[in-house]
Amino acid sequence: MNNRLTTDRPDFAAIAAWIPPGASVLDLGCGDGSLLRFLQETRQVRGYGVEIRDLDIVSCIANGVNVIQNDLDAGLSDFEDNRFDFVIVSQTLQATLHTEALIQEVLRVGRQGIVSFPNFAYWKNRLNVLFGNMPVSSELPYQWFDTPNVHLCTLNDFESFCQDHHIAVLERQVITGTKQINMLPNLLGSTAVYRFQRAV
Amino acid sequence: MDTLIATAQRAIFDTPLVFRSGAVLPRYEMMYETYGTLNADKSNAILICHALSGHHHVAGKYADQPKNTGWWDNMVGAGKPIDTDKFFVIGFNNLGGCHGSTGPVSINPETGRQYGSDFPLITVQDWVESQARLADRLGIQQFAAIIGGSLGGMQALQWSLAYPERTRHVLAIAAAPRLTAQNIAFNDVARNAILTDPDFHGGNFYQHGVVPTRGLRLARMLGHITYLSDDAMADKFGRLLRNAEFKYNYEIEFEIESYLRYQGDKFAAYFDANTYLLMTKALDYFDPAHDSEGDLNRAFARAKANFLVISFTTDWRFSPERSREIVRPLLHNHHNVSYAEITSAQGHDSFLMENAHYFAVMRNYLDNVAKECGHE
Numbered sequence: 302m303n304n305r306l307t308t309d310r311p312d313f314a315a316i317a318a319w320i321p322p323g324a325s326v327l328d329l330g331c332g333d334g335s336l337l338r339f340l341q342e343t344r345q346v347r348g349y350g351v352e353i354r355d356l357d358i359v360s361c362i363a364n365g366v367n368v369i370q371n372d373l374d375a376g377l378s379d380f381e382d383n384r385f386d387f388v389i390v391s392q393t394l395q396a397t398l399h400t401e402a403l404i405q406e407v408l409r410v411g412r413q414g415i416v417s418f419p420n421f422a423y424w425k426n427r428l429n430v431l432f433g434n435m436p437v438s439s440e441l442p443y444q445w446f447d448t449p450n451v452h453l454c455t456l457n458d459f460e461s462f463c464q465d466h467h468i469a470v471l472e473r474q475v476i477t478g479t480k481q482i483n484m485l486p487n488l489l490g491s492t493a494v495y496r497f498q499r500a501v
Numbered sequence: 502m503d504t505l506i507a508t509a510q511r512a513i514f515d516t517p518l519v520f521r522s523g524a525v526l527p528r529y530e531m532m533y534e535t536y537g538t539l540n541a542d543k544s545n546a547i548l549i550c551h552a553l554s555g556h557h558h559v560a561g562k563y564a565d566q567p568k569n570t571g572w573w574d575n576m577v578g579a580g581k582p583i584d585t586d587k588f589f590v591i592g593f594n595n596l597g598g599c600h601g602s603t604g605p606v607s608i609n610p611e612t613g614r615q616y617g618s619d620f621p622l623i624t625v626q627d628w629v630e631s632q633a634r635l636a637d638r639l640g641i642q643q644f645a646a647i648i649g650g651s652l653g654g655m656q657a658l659q660w661s662l663a664y665p666e667r668t669r670h671v672l673a674i675a676a677a678p679r680l681t682a683q684n685i686a687f688n689d690v691a692r693n694a695i696l697t698d699p700d701f702h703g704g705n706f707y708q709h710g711v712v713p714t715r716g717l718r719l720a721r722m723l724g725h726i727t728y729l730s731d732d733a734m735a736d737k738f739g740r741l742l743r744n745a746e747f748k749y750n751y752e753i754e755f756e757i758e759s760y761l762r763y764q765g766d767k768f769a770a771y772f773d774a775n776t777y778l779l780m781t782k783a784l785d786y787f788d789p790a791h792d793s794e795g796d797l798n799r800a801f802a803r804a805k806a807n808f809l810v811i812s813f814t815t816d817w818r819f820s821p822e823r824s825r826e827i828v829r830p831l832l833h834n835h836h837n838v839s840y841a842e843i844t845s846a847q848g849h850d851s852f853l854m855e856n857a858h859y860f861a862v863m864r865n866y867l868d869n870v871a872k873e874c875g876h877e
Contacts, residue, residue, distance in 0.1 A: 368839050
């Protein structure tokens with residue numbers, strides 16, 4: 302387990318591109334600490350991860366990243382208002398129970414939020430449903446009966462959520478594999494990455 | 502694995518130590534043990550701060566006492582999480598203790614009799630001062646890590662505040678930044694058991710040839726209840742009876758009664774009542790924010806160490822919430838900190854027990870500390 306990183310995920314590069322050197326970041330649902338370590342090495346960020354799973358805590362510590370063991374659905378009461386430049390929720394949002402409250406917390410603790418999530422409206426997912434099955438893919442590797450994903454959404458869903466909650470989307474990056482998708486993103490993109498802040 | 506052979510050593514200090522209370526200890530001795538080898542640049546030293554009933558015999562066995570195993574032998578040793586193949590580990594007995602360091606049972610040079618109640622009340626700050634002098638004596642300018650559980654964790658935290666430049670990492674386990682009213686209340690009941698024992702004689706029972714066994718036993722029984730979890734007690738004893746039927750009297754009937762009395766007797770047979778009083782008062786007094794109007798954020802601003810904070814889910818004497826009170830000011834001050842909440846059924850005592858997640862957290866954290874000291 303020592304210092305092994307998960308396979309670099311395509312959303313990491315998109316996220317890193319938005320983060321200026323030396324920023325302070327909080328990574329919610331940080332897994333084994335791969336993204337934080339990547340950001341420490343490439344962006345010299347000062348950061349903390351939050352994670353609940355015991356094995357991930359040990360991996361984060363082995364990876365040399367700060368990690369706080371905590372349940373995201375219990376809120377972020379250990380963190381002060383506007384404490385971080387960026388709060389990142391990478392491939393985690395869809396597995397949280399109180400997603401709406403969590404995004405509010407993201408914008409309380411951070412000046413900006415960054416989320417990445419699998420786009421449920423990606424054409425392969427649509428095709429699966431069209432043929433009568435729940436989608437299973439590299440982005441959605443679970444069966445319906447063992448999936449931790451309880452709040453899946455599409456690009457359209459997330460953007461209307463932001464509009465309804467006075468959240469301003471600053472930037473969006475849609476990718477499939479490592480390819481950037483510009484045309485028909487809600488149909489052709491498998492992963493969405495957003496940067497946003499509270500609307501003024 | 503070879504058995505670690507421990508050797509107790511004694512350091513004598515002739516420079517007076519001024520306590521926070523204003524009291525002065527003109528001369529004192531500290532018992533200590535070391536394990537492993539100090540590297541050439543003296544960067545791999547780890548200090549182990551003990552809790553209420555601990556002492557300098559942290560790991561290994563004595564050559565002439567093969568059954569006397571150190572109190573944290575599961576954690577400290579060759580190939581163990583606190584790896585003596587990589588680190589130079591120091592254990593010691595705090596001043597005021599009853600395991601050979603100067604304390605209430607020692608002879609007061611001014612009177613020629615045992616200190617007893619004349620031994621001054623001591624604080625965590627005073628202890629850290631005495632530990633720093635021991636470090637000076639051993640030629641250690643900066644510790645790779647200072648590690649402690651419970652009251653020992655408070656000392657580790659205090660190191661980061663009193664000597665920020667000498668403290669690279671702090672591992673505070675099952676600790677608290679300061680005690681709550683409930684926790685002080687438990688300590689006060691324990692103290693009262695001792696103070697009201699007719700054999701206590703105001704702390705000078707040595708001259709009367711007696712020991713306040715009843716008070717000390719009660720204090721330990723109460724303490725022991727608070728160190729265990731409700732579940733652990735239920736699992737181990739439940740409502741088990743020693744005899745098949747109720748006897749309708751006040752003798753031991755339930756197994757838990759038998760266990761607690763046994764623990765109380767065992768403790769009262771070797772521990773000093775005055776030391777117990779001093780240790781619990783040191784716990785009560787500790788508050789790093791005492792000089793910053795209660796503001797822990799301000800208190801921890803001057804720390805420079807990296808922190809690992811660990812708590813245990815069923816510990817209600819030093820609950821996970823208390824550990825979070827340590828974490829929050831560290832986050833506020835942008836210090837490096839990791840926090841692990843270990844799922845364990847053993848209550849406060851968990852910090853002394855073997856647990857896979859707990860040990861993995863310790864091992865992986867300290868492996869990285871070892872790399873900083875040049876160990877790959």
